Amino acid sequence: xxxxxxxxxxxxxxxDLYYDxxxxxxxIDVLRATSAxxxxxxxxxxxxxxxxxxxxxxxxxxxxxxxxxxRDGQIVEGFEFGNSPFSYMKGNVKGETIVLTTTNGTKxxxxxxxxxxxxxxxxxxxxxxxxxxxxxxxxxxxxxxxxKEKFNLEDTLCAGAxxxxxxxxxxxxxxxxxxxxxxxxxxxxxxxxxxxLKASSHRRRLRNLNLNxxxxxxxxxxxxxxxxxxxxxxxxxxxx
Amino acid sequence: xxxxxxxxxxxxxxxDLYYDxxxxxxxIDVLRATSAxxxxxxxxxxxxxxxxxxxxxxxxxxxxxxxxxxRDGQIVEGFEFGNSPFSYMKGNVKGETIVLTTTNGTKxxxxxxxxxxxxxxxxxxxxxxxxxxxxxxxxxxxxxxxxKEKFNLEDTLCAGAxxxxxxxxxxxxxxxxxxxxxxxxxxxxxxxxxxxLKASSHRRRLRNLNLNxxxxxxxxxxxxxxxxxxxxxxxxxxxx
Numbered sequence: 411x412x413x414x415x416x417x418x419x420x421x422x423x424x425x426d427l428y429y430d431x432x433x434x435x436x437x438i439d440v441l442r443a444t445s446a447x448x449x450x451x452x453x454x455x456x457x458x459x460x461x462x463x464x465x466x467x468x469x470x471x472x473x474x475x476x477x478x479x480x481r482d483g484q485i486v487e488g489f490e491f492g493n494s495p496f497s498y499m500k501g502n503v504k505g506e507t508i509v510l511t512t513t514n515g516t517k518x519x520x521x522x523x524x525x526x527x528x529x530x531x532x533x534x535x536x537x538x539x540x541x542x543x544x545x546x547x548x549x550x551x552x553x554x555x556x557x558k559e560k561f562n563l564e565d566t567l568c569a570g571a572x573x574x575x576x577x578x579x580x581x582x583x584x585x586x587x588x589x590x591x592x593x594x595x596x597x598x599x600x601x602x603x604x605x606x607l608k609a610s611s612h613r614r615r616l617r618n619l620n621l622n623x624x625x626x627x628x629x630x631x632x633x634x635x636x637x638x639x640x641x642x643x644x645x646x647x648x649x650x
Numbered sequence: 651x652x653x654x655x656x657x658x659x660x661x662x663x664x665x666d667l668y669y670d671x672x673x674x675x676x677x678i679d680v681l682r683a684t685s686a687x688x689x690x691x692x693x694x695x696x697x698x699x700x701x702x703x704x705x706x707x708x709x710x711x712x713x714x715x716x717x718x719x720x721r722d723g724q725i726v727e728g729f730e731f732g733n734s735p736f737s738y739m740k741g742n743v744k745g746e747t748i749v750l751t752t753t754n755g756t757k758x759x760x761x762x763x764x765x766x767x768x769x770x771x772x773x774x775x776x777x778x779x780x781x782x783x784x785x786x787x788x789x790x791x792x793x794x795x796x797x798k799e800k801f802n803l804e805d806t807l808c809a810g811a812x813x814x815x816x817x818x819x820x821x822x823x824x825x826x827x828x829x830x831x832x833x834x835x836x837x838x839x840x841x842x843x844x845x846x847l848k849a850s851s852h853r854r855r856l857r858n859l860n861l862n863x864x865x866x867x868x869x870x871x872x873x874x875x876x877x878x879x880x881x882x883x884x885x886x887x888x889x890x
Binding site: 420421423424427428557558559560561562563566585586587588590591594595597598599610611612614 | 660661663664667668797798799800801802803806825826827828830831834835837838839850851852854
């Protein structure tokens with residue numbers, strides 16, 4: 411039996427070019443949506459409903475939901491949560507359902523909905539995710555959220571880390587140049603993520619917003635074993 | 651005075667996101683359009699008119715122009731030239747004007763037309779181009795042609811080679827993650843382009859079409875000192 415494939419797509423707008431009926435899509439937005447989502451589940455959130463627009467988030471909020479909205483790195487006025495992982499660590503989310511919209515990540519999750527299974531990936535849950543994907547032995551597309559449709563380094567190196575392990579440890583196949591590129595970038599970065607990313611445009615943007623603490627947290631691999639997955643319109647914690 | 655910038659855009663459809671009024675756009679399609687164009691000028695062609703569609707090329711042909719058309723790696727029926735460099739080495743192009751359309755490269759050239767100066771880049775003319783760009787000391791965007799709007803390795807590593815030299819030798823600035831990614835990929839590849847590219851999807855496609863000889867030729871750096879540039883609607887040889 412032939413091995414399943416692992417491929418990488420750098421930005422949401424290219425999803426249709428790279429989506430080839432893979433059984434699993436892993437959505438990655440390291441800085442910071444998917445990192446925050448993993449953290450929220452670590453702190454006991456029950457469900458997260460990803461929506462694409464601030465208006466949708468506000469409509470849910472008016473119905474009484476807890477809601478988060480981030481645009482351009484900052485919490486939108488009138489919302490409780492943004493996409494800082496720390497905003498979910500205050501003991502205020504246990505058992506709750508949260509509606510969330512972010513600049514890049516939640517849009518990517520909604521684009522990925524055509525796939526049979528959509529998972530949330532970050533550096534925070536890297537090893538747990540890789541182990542799960544190897545066990546499933548199904549075709550995987552890593553969808554990087556990017557930054558406003560531009561390529562970004564941190565999502566690409568997370569995707570490259572996943573691809574490298576699936577290829578080298580479990581013999582997954584690949585054919586896209588983007589997958590080879592992501593693995594090369596991961597290998598270049600793996601000596602020191604933080605140093606590598608210091609020139610990165612998104613990291614600079616967050617530093618300017620005094621969010622350096624978030625960046626340091628989100629770039630730490632394997633702080634979480636949470637694998638959030640999309641169940642209908644809501645993210646829930648995968649029991650694996 | 652602040653240094654000019656060098657940035658890299660991976661595919662033509664992202665051009666508007668990365669074009670920030672750079673003074674020079676370098677269009678790159680290593681396999682094979684821009685390599686063939688450099689070679690055509692080496693063999694004495696006078697002008698090359700890049701057009702986006704086969705229909706446009708045919709209309710010129712009906713007016714008596716020499717014309718080339720390539721789609722999916724093969725010469726379109728009824729045309730004299732494709733984008734094999736070897737098709738321009740037969741002593742048949744000296745002093746001629748050739749109309750050319752290719753799957754990716756000529757479209758990228760036409761997209762880049764908004765810039766004050768559009769240059770043609772390839773591995774074949776790498777050092778000549780780098781020396782020229784450093785001498786100009788103007789802002790540069792490298793536009794990779796990609797493959798049908800997908801990222802490709804060979805264009806990215808050519809762009810990465812240019813960016814690395816402009817940054818390290820001439821202190822050019824950069825801010826896009828795509829530029830850092832391209833330099834990383836070039837550094838990963840520079841030990842051995844050919845080995846690096848052996849898994850590349852486009853290279854595999856060309857091998858399947860028995861065009862291995864073209865690939866070997868196009869991946870050789872510095873076989874040419876031609877720098878083709880866009881003068882109105884036609885590419886001509888830059889006198890530098």
